[in-house]
Amino acid sequence: MNNEKPGILVTGASGFIGRHFVIAVSEHFRLFCIARRSQKEAGVPHSDNISWIQADITKMENLLSAANHIKENGGVDYVLHLAGYYDFTMDDNPAYENTNVGGTLNILKMSQQLEVKHFIFSSSLAACKFPPRGKSLTETSPTDADFPYARSKGRSEWVIRKHAGALSCSIVRLAAVYSDWCENPPLNMILKKWLTGNKLISRALPGKGASAMPYIHIKDLNKMFLRIIEISDQLSGINTFIASPQGSVSHMELFKTATKYYYGREIEPLLVPKPLASASLAVWQFWNGLTGKASLEQPWMADYIDKKLNVDASVTYRTTGWQPSPRYHILRRMLFLTENMKNHPNNWAFRNESLLKRFATRKSTLIYDIMMEERRAAIDRIADEITAAENISRFPHYSQMDPDLLKWDIHLHYQMLAATVKSRDRSLVQNFAQIIATHKYMEGFNAAEVKNFVITIGKAVKKILVAKPQLQEHGRRQSRRIDDLIILTIQFAVDEVEDTFEILKASPPDHMTENKPVESIERSEPVRRMIRRLEDICGDSMMMPVKNHMRNLQ
Template sequence: MASQRPRILVTGASGLIGRHFLAATLDDCEIVGLARRTPQQVGIAEHPNLRWFQADIGRAECLEGVTEQIAAGGPIDFVLHLAGYYDFTYEDNPEYQRSNVDGTRNVLELARRLGVRRFIFASSLAACEFRGRREPIDEETPPDASFEYARSKRQGEAMLADYSRHFRATVLRFAAVVTDWCEYAPLYVFLNTWLSGAWNARILGGKGRTGITYIHIRDLIKLIRAVMAQDEQLPAFSTYVASPDGTVTHRELYDLAQRFYHGHVPRPILMPKPLAAPGVLLRDLVGRLVGRRPFERLWMLGYMDHQLRVDASRTRAALGWAPAERDHVLHRMLYMIENMISRPEIWRGRNEAFFRRRDLRPSLVISEELEREKERVLRELEGRLRGAGQAASYPRLRALPPEEVRRMLRVLLQLLVGSIRGVNRSLLLNYIDERWPELAGAGVAPEEFCELLGDLNAILLGLTIELPRLAGLRQQCHSFISLTLQLARDQVYVADEHLRLEPAGVAAPTTPPTAPRQAVLGSASEVIDQLRARYRLSPHSTLTLDDLQLLLQALEDRQRR
C-alpha cells in the first residue's frame, strides 16, 4: 500500500533552512534531500523517512542521473527549491548564473520530469528595490533591484512562471532568516562589533535608521507548510511575502543588544556617509593586502538610512498564517545574547560556517570526474595487471579468472568514488575487510594487493593532472584519493593479521550455489537493507545505482560460495 505521507523534494537540504525544514517535517513527510554536502557533514541524523542524493544543481547531467532513482521511490508531491548562491560582496560572481539561474532551470526541468504537484521557489525581498520607494514592499512589488543576486532571483521567478503550465507554482520572498543563534551574517557581524569593546563598537552608519525585516526560522517553516497544506485551494501561480510587517532599524538592534549584554546602552557614534566612506575604503585596502577583507564594503553605504518596509497582509489573509509575536527578532535578541554569552564556541561555529563555505564541494567535483573516467581507469589498471613483465608483481591475481578480477576492480573503483563523494572512507575500507579472506584464500599476498592499490593511485593522480575541472584541487585530490588508498593498503594488512589470528576451522556460513536469487536475497528492500548492514552504511548514504549493483553482485558472490 502506498504511503499517504506527502513526498517532498528539497534542494539545498543541507543549508540552514533545509536542515530546519527536515527537522520539522520528517516525522510526517517523506523527504528526498538534494545537496552538494552529505547529511553527516551537516549533522543531519538518520531517519527512515529521509533519502539523500548528493548532486550539484548547476550541472544538468547530475540531476538527469538521479531522476530515475527519485522517481523509483514514488511520486513527488512538492519541490521546495532552497538551493542557491549568495554572498555579501556585491560582486558579479559566476555562481549566480551557474547555481541560481542555470541551477533553477535544471531543477524546474527535474520537477517537470517527475510530474510534481507544486513547486515552491525561495526568492528574496532583497530582489525588490526599496531605496526611494514610498510604499512598503508587498506581494505585487516587482523584483526590480539591479545587483547580481537580485537579477538571478528575478530570472528564477520568471522561469517559474513559465513552467507553471506544467505544475502549480509558488514564489516565497524571504526576509532575512534568523534563529536563536542568529545565523544571518550581517547581524552576526553587527553584534560581534557592537559588543566587542573595540574602537568601532559604538559606531552606527548614518543616523542608525538603516532597516530591513527579519523572519525567525520557525515562522518561515510554518509558512512553507501552510502553502503545502493548502495546495488545492491556492492559485496555480502565486507570490507570497515571508516576513513580518514594517522594518527593524540598526538603532533598534543596537540599543537592545547593548541593554541585554551590558545592562545599559552606550551612546552610539553616528557616522555620516562622507566620513564613513574613507574608513570603509581604507579598511578594505588593508584587508586586501593582508588577505582578510572586512565584511563592510563600500556598496553598503548606498543603503545607509534607507529602510526595506514590508506589508505582508495579503499573505496572511491568503494562507491564514502570521509570524508569532514572540518570534520577532526584537524578542529573540534576548536569546541570541544568552547563547552568545553562555555557549560562545557553538555561537561562533554556527555563524562562521557561512564565511567558510565553498562555491563548489571538492569531494563532489572529484567524484564526478572520476565517475566520468572510470572505464578508462579500469582499462589502464587491467592493462597494468595483465601487461607483459607484470607476472612477478601479480602472480596470484593473474591466476584468478579474468572476469572475477575485472568485477573486483570495478567494485574497488566504484567504492572509492562513493567514498570520495560521500566523504566516507569506511565504504571502501569495510569492503576490503569483507573481501580479504577470499583473496587470501586464493593465495593473494598483502603485498600483491597493495601494489595493485598503488597502481590505481598512480593512474588516478595522473588522470587528475589532465582534467581541467580538477585544476587547483591538487591537495584535495591527494587527500581524497591518495590518503584513502593509503588507508586501504593499511586495512589490507589489518585484515590479514586478523585472519591469521582466527582459530583454525572457523568459516563463514555459505549458501548453496543452486539457491535462486530471490531465495538468497529476498525482496528489493531487504536487499538494500542487507547491503547497508554489510557495509555499515547509514540509511541515507549517497549511493548510486552503480554502487548498489556492484555491491549486490559482491553480496551474491559471497552468499553463493
C-alpha cells in the same frame, strides 16, 4: 525509507535554511537532499528517511541521475528549491546566472519529470527595490532591484512563470533569516561589532540608525514551508508569498535591544553622519585590501543607510493561514542570541564561521567529475592489468574470477574511492574495507593480494588525474591534493584490510569454523547497504552497472 511517508526533494540542503529544514522534518517525510557538500560536512545527522545526493544543479546530467534514483526509491511529492549563490562583493559573478537562474530552470525541469504536486522556490525580498518612504513591499511588488543577486532572483522568478507549465508553484520571498545562534552573516557582523568590538566603534550607528529590514526566525520559516505543503492541493498556478513579519526592524532597535540583554543596560549609540559613514566604509575596504583581510562591510552598503525595507505580508497571511509567531520576533529573540553569543562563544563561532563557510568551487569536485568521465575506460585498464600474465602471481584469485565479476569488483572499489573524494569522508572507506576484507578472507584470499588490488586501483586513478590539463595548472599544490584525496585514502583502506585480516586470523568467522558455505559478495546484505549509500552520494546511474550485475546473478 518508509515509502508511506510523503517525499520532498530539497535542494541546497547543506545550506543554513536547508540544513535546519531537513533536521526539523526528517521524522515525518522522506527527504531527497541535493547539496554540494556532504551530509557530514553539513552537520545533518544520519536518518533512514534522508537520502543525501551530492550534485551540481547547474549540470542537468547530474540531476537526471538523481531523478532516476529518486524514482526508484518511491518518488517525491514536493520540491523545496533552496539552492542559490550569493556573495557580498556586488561583482557580477557568473554563478548568479549559472546557479540561480540556470539551476532553477534545471530543478524545474527535474520536478516536471518527477511529476511532483507542488514546487516551492525560495526567492528574496532583496530582489525588490526599497519602497518609497511610508510604503511597504507586498506580494505584487516587482523584482526591480538592480544588483547581481537581486537580478538573478528576479530572473529566476521569471523562469518559473515562463516554464512551469501545469506545475503549481509557490514563490516565497524571504526576509533575512536567522536562528537563535544567528547564522546570518550580516547580522552576526553587526552583533560582533556592537557587543565585542572596540568600545568607541561598537557604539557607532550609521546615519540616524534608521536603516531597517525584516527578519524571520528559521523556525517560523520552516512552519511556513510546511504550511504551503499542507495546503498545496488548494493552490494552483504561480503563487507569490512573503515570509516575513509585518514592517521592519531598525538598526537602532536592534542595537538597544542587543546591548540591553548583553550588558544588562541600554547603551546610547553614537550616530555617525551618512557622509562620514560612507567614507569610513571606503577607508575600511582599502585597509582590508592592504592587509589581506576579508570583511562583509562594503562601500555599497552606504547607499542603504537610513532606508527601510518595510513589508506588508497580509495577503500571504490570509491565503496560507500562516503567520510568524510573536515569540520568534527578532527583538524578543535577541535575548537568546545574546545569551548564546556570550555564554557559548566557541559554538557561536563554529555556527557562524566554520559551518557556514562557503565552498563555491572545490578541486575535489573537479577530481570527482574527471573520475566519473574516465570510469569505464579506467575499469577496463585495471582489469587488463590484473589479469595480465606477468601479474598472475600477485593476483592468483582475482585473475581467475569471471571477467564481468572482476569488473564489478573493480567498479565497486572505484566508486567507493570516487564517493570518498566527493564527500571528503574517509569513514566510508573504513566500513567498506572491513566488509570487503571479511568476504575476501572467507573466500581464501590473503591480505597481500587484496592490498595489491586496492593499491593498483589507486595508482591507476592517480595516473589518470595527473595527466589531465585542468589539474596541471596548479602544479605541485594540485599534486599534493591528488595524493591527499587518492593515495592517502588508499593507504587508509589498506590499513583497514590488514587490521581486518589480523582480527579474522585470531578469531575466524563462524562460517569457517562450522564449514558453512560462504555467501557470495555480490549477494551480501552489508555490500547491498553500502551500494545504497554510494547511490545516495553519487546518484543512481553511477551504480547501475553494479546493480544490473547483481540482478543477472539472481
